[in-house]
Amino acid sequence: MGVAAIHPAWEVAPAFITEGYSLEMTAKDRDALTKAAPHIAPDTPIAITFLPGETMDARIAAACHVRASGFEPMPHLSARRIASQDELAEMVERLTVEAGAKRMFIVAGDPPVPAGPFADTLSVLRTGLMETHGIKAIGIAGHPDGHPALDSDGLWQALDDKCSEISARGMAPLIVTQFGFDADPFLRWLTDLRARGIAAPVRIGVPGPAGIKTLLRFAAHCGVGASAAVMTKYGVSITKLLGTAGPDALVDALAAGIGAEHGPIRLHFYPFGGLERTVAWINDYSAANGARA
Template sequence: MAGAATIHPNWAQHIPTRITDGYSIEITAKDCEALRTAASSLAPETPIAITFLPGETIDARIDAAKLVRDLGFEPMSHLSARRIASYEELEQTIRLSVEEAGVQRMFLVAGDPPVPAGPFEDTLSLLRTGLFDAHGVKAIGIAGHPEGHPVMDEDACWAALTMKCAEVSNRGMAPLIVTQFGFDAARVLDWLIALRERGIDAPVRIGVPGPAGIKTLLRFATHCGVGASAAVLAKYGISLSRLLGAAGPDRLVGDIAAGLRPGHGPVRLHFYPFGGLARTAEWIGQHRANQN
């Protein structure tokens, strides 16, 4: 199930020389000052995802995408289907993102609200408007869930992912899968094999938590439905009996790098800083330097 278009020419090498080659990172519109500060520590042209938070205006999101572009990075704006109030709001957001910030890729999720604010129920309903391809968006990011989805069983989750990849490809855009963060490298690697066995060859960005306080990591894990059993956390380097201090993704990233094989397909890392953009950028820089 190859994409009809691609903006990932450097992914021909499935296993990167360094696991942090070609990484991406996530921010919110509120992180603009932090991004300016951390910009010199990030690799040029790094894809930077801009999350869709409730209460933020279209202008704030567009301004964040413009800043990402102006600083020499590649913006990937998020859209949450159930938070979009109208077709007109969707069209305006896509059009301005492309015209003012040069956005070429967008990331689509259904979103958390149980009742949609407007006419869009899920990612497919956004795609089927035809607005993304009409405005020249080249790639669409969709969510992957190696540890399962909070409201869908495994079969439904695979079926939805397959349909979304096909819809993106059929519209002449490139599908890109970005996974929820997790703590278990083995679970991610097994999921990648299952993905490829289903004929889905889209590039995957594996979600990795940046270095953060242990309580912060556990709070986000609970909110996102991420598995955080004592055994899994121990492999990550966290003990539930000692919640003070911070933890970094060294062991997780090392285990992913050690386990990657050609059969896992094209893979890169996607970092979730959890409010610590500078700390995450510093960690990435140190890790890359140590791999030289």
């Protein structure tokens, strides 16, 4: 299955680094999406997170809202938070029928003990529910900064196994990375990814503009490298926690560093400072840098 299964925009190389971006939202962000929608390109992929405090109905309503707003919903499924096969089947059926979802993003999830029969992404994939319900593409997580539960070899093996399983089931794999503050780990990871023969398209995770304390809080929660040296490179003094920061330096460095050898790449924005603020930043950056990025 080709890149068009992920999104038609992948068939043509982007003219500049922010072209063809995707966004993330929670079930609580429906009003924010309504306000930001006029400034988002039609058919933009929007991922809907699977947070423990949100109900199935709320997540499905958010996916329906994404579709009704003219964008492509990509709902998350968190394997270890799903209590049963029936619950998974109901979610997948409702998301495809009610929201017209054609793409899903599957992660193992944070709980150390699964709530039901699904311990990881592969166990969800092996139910066969995704392809049975017409899902065309599956997003999976990439970890350029590493993962606390797996060493490097384990991470690469898991990524390869998931890409192979998705492809074998007639769907297209898409790797979406955790966010980061430094372009260098992303570029090294992309080089290693392609050297290992993993050809799946990649979305690089970029933190949207937000308060510095907010960015550091998310970084600590997600295990993302945020040392003083990294944050200084990002344009933040770790000793000055007031104020806000945007990803200008990071996106500039990615634009300069990503080449044809890295394969198909787009950006995925985590709107820690809010959807409207993130979309405004993307549009401002694109207007100022699109011709040269």
